[in-house]
Amino acid sequence: MILDAHVYVGQCLFGYGRSLDEIRADMDRLGIDKAVLVPVKPRDYHLAPMNDLVAEAVQRHPDRFLGLCRADPWQGETAAAEVRRGFEGLGACGLYLDPWEENFQANDDVVVPVVQEAGRYGKPVVINAGHVRVSHPTQIRDLASRFPAVQFVACNGGQINISGMLQYEARRMLETCPNVVIQTAGTYREDFLEEITTEVGEERVLFASRSPVYDQAFEMARVRLAHLSASQKEKLWGLNALRVFEAQ
């Protein structure tokens, strides 16, 4: 079973985007059974209608999709209310925070209310991680340490640096925070994914494409061609994500 733990739906302010029909066609073509849909930030900046779009897709195709609720922490109580709406009314399986696109630091106090809401509902928090000034692995680690009961999912292997200089911090984040897992998408050096799986824990890595920011077919190769055992790959392909998103 292949579960892509991160697929954006909708047309984004920043130029990327795919419709639900395009996503389903690509999943069929690539042999992806299920995907976690993530709302994009639309041109009008309003996230609530995008959360509705995701919820409708999940309702129409519950066998193919799970969905995240996205909130902008800068919206204060409005954001917290949107998170509650996402979990109570829309059936979201987790909260999505994007410090890069919403322009906040991942461990800033402004984030606390929405993370508390996720914790109250026992839902995971997926964070666009690895961006040096807003979601550096030390900042994800700081946040996750303050909320040890909340499950965090760090995108991009927790590190975006093409010299490999953040790998040490990303590993430290995982070693010191058992409540953090990473996604595979865009990760610099495939051997980092192999190292984390074999040395830190084979439950700590989720296959995700972050498509269409990254290429879905190419991102699959990171797991398919990894130098890991079949049982380890089975966990990366979907078992780990099911545990994170469906066992809440």
Add this chain to the structure above:
Amino acid sequence: MIIDSHTHVDRVGWYDPPETIVRLMDEAGIDQSIIMTYRDAPDSEGALEYIAQAVQKYPDRLIGYARMNPRRGEAAHRLFVKAMEVYGFKGLKLHPVGNLCHPARQETIDMISLAVRYKAPVLFHCGDEELTLPLQVAQAAEACPEATVILGHCGGYFHTRDAIRVAERHPNIILETSAMPYPQVIKEAVERVGASRVLYASDGPGCDPTIEVLKVKLAGLTAEEQEAVFYRNIKHILDGVRAGGGMS
């Protein structure tokens, strides 16, 4: 045929002996790879000798580049000459993050000018970090119009547009595909600067050469363009290098 234009062999930092890259080359169907250390000479004693020994062990598979610290002036120049004339190396690698030497500082220009004497290509690490941005490396290409300047990683995660932009402005800039996660950037690079100025590379062994080959294949190039990217272009560059015959 495939020639990988950027891989690493070293025993300091990441431990990647030549056997590792050769094994991955075999898996990927790669005929030859250009190898370099993770550390600069002459700062790190024995760095160039380690590459020379690897090439000597696998003379049909591995080709050496000398990674140098331009700030070391005459000492660096002497070693580079030895690398080219005695060890039979074919190019110069510069990673300004490691030595904090701006691509257009006089020390760097002097180092590049020495490479020009051998018609040897200059491979820059070119990503998202200070001192390695495409618009910074382009200053070196502009100052040394006779140099063949290769932008390794094609601008990384966030600066691929700048990499293509500077390649359009400077005919002596070549784009290289390793590690950056976007097949569509390869397509765009070929369309805008021509297939003759794009090189396949993996940044292996950390980045899996098989996956990096797949990235080029997913770019939607014609068979002729793929041939150029996979080996014709770098072969043409290497054939023009005036170097010694290597150790015997």
